[in-house]
Each structure stands twice: as structure tokens, then as C-alpha cells.
Amino acid sequence: MHEHLDIQLIAIVTAVACALPGVFLVLRRMTLMSDAISHAILPGIVLAFFLTESLSSPLLILAAAGTGVLTVLFVELLQRTKLVKEDAAIGLTFPALFSIGVILISRFAGNVHLDMDAVLLGELAYAPLNRLQAFGSDLGPVSLYVMGTILVLNLIFILVFYKELKLVTFDASLAAALGFTPTLIHYGLMTLVSVTTVGAFDAVGSILVVALIAGPPATAYLMTDKLSRMLVLSAIIGSVNAVCGYWLASLFDVSIAGAIATMTLFIFGLVFLVVPNRGLIAIARRHARQKWEFAQTMLAIHLFNHEGLPEAAAESAIADLHEHLSWDPVFTTQVVKYALNNRYVSREEAQLVLTEQGRAIAQQALVQ
Amino acid sequence: MEAAEPKAIEVTDLTVAYQDKPVLWDIDLDVPPGVLLSIVGPNGAGKTTLIKAILGLVRPAAGNVLIYNKPYEVQRRIVGYVPQRGSVDWDFPTNVLDVVMMGRYGALGWVRRPGKSERELAMQALEKVGMEAYTTRQISQLSGGQQQRVFLARALVQDATVYLMDEPFQGVDATTERAIVTLLQELRANGKTVVVVHHDLQTVTDYFDWVMLLNIRRIASGPVNETFTPDNLRETYGGRLAFMKTDK
Amino acid sequence: MENLSTLIHLDYTLMIVGIGAALLGSVSGALGTYAVLRRQSLLGDAISHAALPGIAIAFLLTGSKTPLILVLGAAIAGWLGTLLIMSIVRLTRIKYDSALAIVLSTFFGFGLVLHTLIQRTGNANQAGLDTFLFGQAATILARDVLTIGILGGIALIVMLIFWKELKLLVFDEGFAASIGLPIRALDILLTSLLVIAIVLGLQAVGAVLMSAMLVAPAVAARQWTNRLRLMVFLAACFGALAGVSGTIISSTMSRIPTGPTIVLCATVVVGLSIAFAPNRGLVWNRIRQQRHRHGLKTAADGLLKQSQQRSE
Numbered sequence: 001m002h003e004h005l006d007i008q009l010i011a012i013v014t015a016v017a018c019a020l021p022g023v024f025l026v027l028r029r030m031t032l033m034s035d036a037i038s039h040a041i042l043p044g045i046v047l048a049f050f051l052t053e054s055l056s057s058p059l060l061i062l063a064a065a066g067t068g069v070l071t072v073l074f075v076e077l078l079q080r081t082k083l084v085k086e087d088a089a090i091g092l093t094f095p096a097l098f099s100i101g102v103i104l105i106s107r108f109a110g111n112v113h114l115d116m117d118a119v120l121l122g123e124l125a126y127a128p129l130n131r132l133q134a135f136g137s138d139l140g141p142v143s144l145y146v147m148g149t150i151l152v153l154n155l156i157f158i159l160v161f162y163k164e165l166k167l168v169t170f171d172a173s174l175a176a177a178l179g180f181t182p183t184l185i186h187y188g189l190m191t192l193v194s195v196t197t198v199g200a201f202d203a204v205g206s207i208l209v210v211a212l213i214a215g216p217p218a219t220a221y222l223m224t225d226k227l228s229r230m231l232v233l234s235a236i237i238g239s240v241n242a243v244c245g246y247w248l249a250s251l252f253d254v255s256i257a258g259a260i261a262t263m264t265l266f267i268f269g270l271v272f273l274v275v276p277n278r279g280l281i282a283i284a285r286r287h288a289r290q291k292w293e294f295a296q297t298m299l300a301i302h303l304f305n306h307e308g309l310p311e312a313a314a315e316s317a318i319a320d321l322h323e324h325l326s327w328d329p330v331f332t333t334q335v336v337k338y339a340l341n342n343r344y345v346s347r348e349e350a351q352l353v354l355t356e357q358g359r360a361i362a363q364q365a366l367v368q
Numbered sequence: 369m370e371a372a373e374p375k376a377i378e379v380t381d382l383t384v385a386y387q388d389k390p391v392l393w394d395i396d397l398d399v400p401p402g403v404l405l406s407i408v409g410p411n412g413a414g415k416t417t418l419i420k421a422i423l424g425l426v427r428p429a430a431g432n433v434l435i436y437n438k439p440y441e442v443q444r445r446i447v448g449y450v451p452q453r454g455s456v457d458w459d460f461p462t463n464v465l466d467v468v469m470m471g472r473y474g475a476l477g478w479v480r481r482p483g484k485s486e487r488e489l490a491m492q493a494l495e496k497v498g499m500e501a502y503t504t505r506q507i508s509q510l511s512g513g514q515q516q517r518v519f520l521a522r523a524l525v526q527d528a529t530v531y532l533m534d535e536p537f538q539g540v541d542a543t544t545e546r547a548i549v550t551l552l553q554e555l556r557a558n559g560k561t562v563v564v565v566h567h568d569l570q571t572v573t574d575y576f577d578w579v580m581l582l583n584i585r586r587i588a589s590g591p592v593n594e595t596f597t598p599d600n601l602r603e604t605y606g607g608r609l610a611f612m613k614t615d616k
Numbered sequence: 617m618e619n620l621s622t623l624i625h626l627d628y629t630l631m632i633v634g635i636g637a638a639l640l641g642s643v644s645g646a647l648g649t650y651a652v653l654r655r656q657s658l659l660g661d662a663i664s665h666a667a668l669p670g671i672a673i674a675f676l677l678t679g680s681k682t683p684l685i686l687v688l689g690a691a692i693a694g695w696l697g698t699l700l701i702m703s704i705v706r707l708t709r710i711k712y713d714s715a716l717a718i719v720l721s722t723f724f725g726f727g728l729v730l731h732t733l734i735q736r737t738g739n740a741n742q743a744g745l746d747t748f749l750f751g752q753a754a755t756i757l758a759r760d761v762l763t764i765g766i767l768g769g770i771a772l773i774v775m776l777i778f779w780k781e782l783k784l785l786v787f788d789e790g791f792a793a794s795i796g797l798p799i800r801a802l803d804i805l806l807t808s809l810l811v812i813a814i815v816l817g818l819q820a821v822g823a824v825l826m827s828a829m830l831v832a833p834a835v836a837a838r839q840w841t842n843r844l845r846l847m848v849f850l851a852a853c854f855g856a857l858a859g860v861s862g863t864i865i866s867s868t869m870s871r872i873p874t875g876p877t878i879v880l881c882a883t884v885v886v887g888l889s890i891a892f893a894p895n896r897g898l899v900w901n902r903i904r905q906q907r908h909r910h911g912l913k914t915a916a917d918g919l920l921k922q923s924q925q926r927s928e
Contacts, residue, residue: 031717032658039824081898083839083890088831091657095828096883099876107871120749121728207665211721218714254732261725268718272708280707298383298430301394324381325430366393366585423794449794456788460653461838461847470784474795479777506842
């Protein structure tokens, strides 16, 4: 049972650490940069690994983070030539760097403990095996400490620079005008993303880390408008995904990281469907309700626009309404019925006439 | 004028909504053949949407559009369209002549490629807008005014009867503006109907003979001298038109 | 004599692999042009990753490892992924980049789950996943070349048939719609062609690096020409060049994987193009700027001299 707990703890800490900077990436439309960084840091990791021969040395994390920031810089340089657009610049940079990393591994690290599957996919199940020993006692898995430190770093950065981050995210030019140098905040954030990605590597690998970074914040974005609430929600959703994913994986004996990503998709889909106001179901119901209201307003405005004009008689003839408005006849009959019931219109022989209430509705709609 | 002459464009009871938000409310508009009409209104008045609805690019919630008494789908060939210049990526790898020849794609139909006759038509159109010296120029190397002329030339080779233009004067130099006005008036002289989304109120009376004032609903439309009145303008723009009062 | 025959045999294998890589490179290069021009360079990345669950499900359903069936599964999953991205963007306030990132990573994760499931039942070996991730250009057989040739050829022919319609769609969608082109259908067609190029390319360079095979040749080609026709042609050539040279380099040196080598070759072509292409290239621009400055200076000198003469 101890192992279960360790893995889940690591998964939760990793998920929260990824989700927090992810919120700003999602809001700043830079999510794909995390995809680029997570792949492009490979050569940095490999080179540092050759030097330190350890996958969890701080030097390795620093080297990889450096490569991540270099990637961001390189993408921006490419863009600045005006010869390559942003998306293409990203699409060029990270496969090239990643390729260098793969070639370095297969050429020089053939028998060393650094295989591609671990880099790409990670393996959460092995994470608790590497334990921190001190004074002869077991203090817990190393990766829990690594990710814990990174999580604290992320928290500190976000808490300290909350106001600046918010400003840069929602109005970069205003931030610049106020002297907050968006570039500095930007690179600070990118460094954090790089560090977090390297840290999460061990556990989930470079492809699925994107799910941890983009998934929970995007899900939270569907649920709230407030930045602070979005941060908290992202952390909660990330943790839920991690725990559910873990149990899904143990139940079917499949890849834990893969199961967490699958849960991320599932929870996102669920929220996408059912969240109040912005969910698919809410939208569909609102549409169904508003369809009739909107149609009655249209009818009122139609009558209002032609009121007292020579063509009014022709335009308000009940039998011809559907032709004027290009509506389905059945639909038209229904709308007229509703409008009569609501006393927006009244019937005068073969014609519809606006009531005071109907006129008010038309006028109100037009003023808006 | 004959009494039974069909309308070039006839919009009846047109309502357009994007999702839940109405953009145009119950618009009626009759455009007789051979007029030069400008659609004028504040930002967000639905000018571009009206053009797009006439072209069938957005689906109306209610109402109808007829071009010479028939729906747009049937009359496509006689309608020419100039989209907003900012709506395309001018870094696209193509040159001036090529863009102008795109105006013939509709007439060419599927699969067939533009050939010699299309090239000639395109050259003629480019001469008309004064761009014949730029045929092989990459389109990103053109000034804003030149890009606009290329778009006009593309509409000209459509050889249409009705033209719809979305902000053709946006961001062009004075020379181009004059050239475009001359061209529009020439089109009208040849019996074409031209509808232009326009921003500059000061030039409406000089450039156009008909005007439509639009702000979500139609405020007024008709000949400029009858329609382009301070009262109507005030109704269109609300209080945001102080500068016009000092003008009049 | 025996040596000679092994040499010939080796050359034959290499030739097949080279032809296969060249075909894949040219198909993805040509079709990638449209992705780059539509600013959908990373859609390829999403489609290639999203293909994994499709491959796994195709295998689970049919129990067969026939390339065509797996390719079909990959294509359907890639397609569904694209559809989901578009729906998220259309129906929510989540932007394109986040939608793409979510689909890419979670589809892949789901594929991984299915893969471990298959692995556990003992039906497949680990090689399957590695192939998916990094491709296996080195093991392309004559039969594969035929599949690639036919499917890729069909994709390219369709692209040529609808050349002017696709061009107009990419350049000016509004105008295209106004002259009656079915925008939706053309969009679906173009995406389908892209999906074909990607699922074929997966065999050569794998999912992780596939986006480079779409983007790099097109970006390189764009620097050399201002015509779409030439750009597509050049992108196909650059793609083929990268495919062949990558294959040769990795086969002559030990322990150099093919896919990454192909990608690096393509990247080198991009680097050279961005630096040295006439008119657009960086070097060319620098020279032009200096000439311009020089020209200004001589003009200014001339004016100065004139005014001095006049004042004398």
C-alpha cells in the first residue's frame, strides 16, 4: 500500500506543478511552446547526462531548462526574420533539437541507462524505487522531493509576480507601458515551464507532460472567468486526473501516464459537455429556449418596421408571413401562436397588429 | 426608367444573428440597377455582415435576398466581390496576375485551368486599375493601395453586373482613392450596380449617388441628397457625431 | 564474386529504402506546403500523435498487422482528432493552440493505454511502439514502396486536380465561397490529403518527428520562390532529398537512426535556404541593405557636392 501512496503523491505533485504555469500558457495562447520545450530539451538532458551520469542531478535539470529557454529564444529569432511564421518556427525547431538528442543517445549512450521510451513516455511505476536515504533512514522517493521543490518554486513565482503575470497575460502593451518588462516575465515563465517539464520527465515523459500542462487549465477555463479561481481549479482538476488515472491504470494494469492523459481527456470532455453556461448541453438548451424568444422578437420588429407604411398590409398578412421572413410555414404558425399568447401581437382579420407590449419589445431590441 | 424594372438587389426582412447576438435586425433594402450605393454606419453596425449575407456567406435567421429577382446561388456569375484587404495573407506565394485571374475561377468551373483568354482579361483589368506594370510582382511587395487595386482588378475580370465591395478605401493613398472613385463611376456609367461599405462620411456626397445608413437596423436608404441628412445621421450614429454638426 | 553479390543485394535494399523515403518525403513536402500556408504547421504533429489509438484499435479489432489496416486506423483516429480540435475551437473559448495540445497529448496517452493492454495480452512486441514513435525507414520493403507510391500518388493527383480550388481556399476563403466553391468540402478534402501524407510518413520518421517532414520542406521552398506551383514542387524535391540523404547517411554510419537523420537533413536544407536564398534570404537581405545604405551615402555625397558647387 505504501507504494500506491507514493506513486499517487508523486502524480499529484507533478500534475499540480505542471498545471500552474499551464494556466498562463493557455491564456497566452502559448501552449504549443510547452510541446516544443518538452521535446527540445532532450539534447540538453543527454549532454548533461553524459557529464553527470545521473538522471536526477540538479545539473541535468539546469542544463535541460537552459535548452528549453534556448528553444524559446530560437523560435522567436526565427520569427523575427519574418521568413517563417510562428507555428512553422515551432514546428521546425523542436523536431531538429529532438533529433539531435535521439542521435546522441543512440550513438553514444547505447548501453547506458537512458532509453528513449523512458524519455518519451516516462514510467511512474518506477518513480518510487529511487529513494532518498539520509542518516540511515528512508525519507521517501527522490522524485517526490524533486517535483515538490519545483512545485514550491512555481508557487513562489506565481505568488510573487501574480500582478505582473496577470497584466502581461491580459494586456502586454499596458504592462510594457507601466514598466513591467513583459519580456522578463515571459522568460521567467518559460524557464519555469522548462524546469517543470524536465522534472516531470521521469514520471510522464515528454509527450504526456503536455497533457498535464494544457489539460487541467483548459478544463478550468471552461468553468471560470477569474484567474485566481482558474489556478485553484486547475490544481484540483490536475490532482483528480492524476488519482483517477492511477486507479484506472492499476485496475487494467496499463501505463499510468497514459491513463492519466486519458482521464484528462475524459474530464475535459465531461466538463465540455455539462458545465453550466458554457457547456455543450447548456448551449443547446439555451439555443432551444432562445429560438422562440428570438423569433417572436424578430416578428415584433418586422411588424414594427413596417407599421404605418404603405406596404404594412402586405407585410403583416398572417398567411404570407412565412414568405416575407423565409421561415418554415409550420414554424411561423407556432411563432405567431406564441406571440398571440404572450399578447405581443393581436389579430385583426387576416393581419397581425402589434400590441403596446409588442411595440415595446421591438423598440427595446432595436435600441440595444 | 421603366416602371417594371427589376431591382438589382432586393433585401427583405433580413435578420442575421451570430449565435445569440443579433447583428442585423429586419433589414429591407432595394437597390435599383445602375446606382453607386454606399453603406454607412458606425463600427459594429453590421455593414460587412450585410454584404456577406447578400453573398450567401452567412446564413440569415430570417428574410430573403434576391439579385435581379433570383436567389444568389443562381445569380453568382453576375456578382463580383471585393473582400476586405485585411482578410487574406498577403505573404501568400503568388503574384499580381495570378490573383487577378482568380476572378475567372467561377466562370471556369471545376478542374479547368485559366489559359490565354483569362490572362488577356486579367491584363485588361490590370490596365484599368493602372497596375499593368506589376503583373509578376509578388503580392507582399505591394503597397496597401496597390493591393486594393489588385483586388478591384480581380472583381473586374468577374465581369459582373452587381459589385459588392467591403471597405475598398481602407488604408489606401489619395491617388488610389481617386483612381478607385473614377473606376466606380465608370462602372456605374456602364449600367453596373455597385455597393460599397464606406467609412468616410465626408466623401459620401462626392463619391456616391445612393446611400444606406445602417446601425443593426436600416435607418434610411435612398438617393444621397434625400437620405444623407443630419437627422438620419444623428439617428445612425447616436451622439457620436459632433464633428458633422459643425460641418453642416 | 560472393562479395559482389552481397554488395549488389545491399545496394538493392538501400535503393528500395531510398525510393521509399524519397516518395514519403515528396508527398509530405508537397502537402505540407498547404499546412504551412494555412498556419497549421503543428496540426501535423497533432494528427500524427492522435493516430496511435487508431492503430491500436485497428489491431485490437482485426488482430492483423497488415500495414493497410493499421494505416486506415491511424487515418481515422487522426481525422477524429482534427475534428475534435476544430469543434473545441468553434464551440468554446479555448484557443487553437490549447485544443491542439490537449488532443495531441491525450489521444497519444489513450493510445499508450491501449498499447500496454495489447502488450499485456502478449499479442505484440515493444517494437511496434518504437516503430510508431520513430519510424523504421531502414526496413521499408518493396511492397511498402508500392503502397506508399499508390496512396501518395493518389493524394498528389487529387491535389493537382483541385489545384486552383485548393489554392483559392487557402488564399482567400471568403472570395472562394462567394463564387460558389464548397468551402467545407474542400477543407475536408485538404485535411484528408494531409492525413494521408502523415500516416504514410509515420513509417519513415515516426510520430514525434512527422511535423518536421511537413513543415521543413515547405518553409525551405518558400524562401526560393514566390509562386505556389514552384513552392509545392520544390517542397516535394526537398522532402525527397532529405529522405534520400538521411537514409544514405544513416546506413553508412553505425548507430545513427534513420528518422532523426532525415529530419536533420531537412533542417539543414531549411537553414541553407533561410540564409542564402536569393531575394528573401538573410545574406541577400544584408547585402541589399548595405548597398542601399551605400547608395544613400553616394546620393547624399552628390547632393552635398552640388550644393557646395552652387554656393561657390
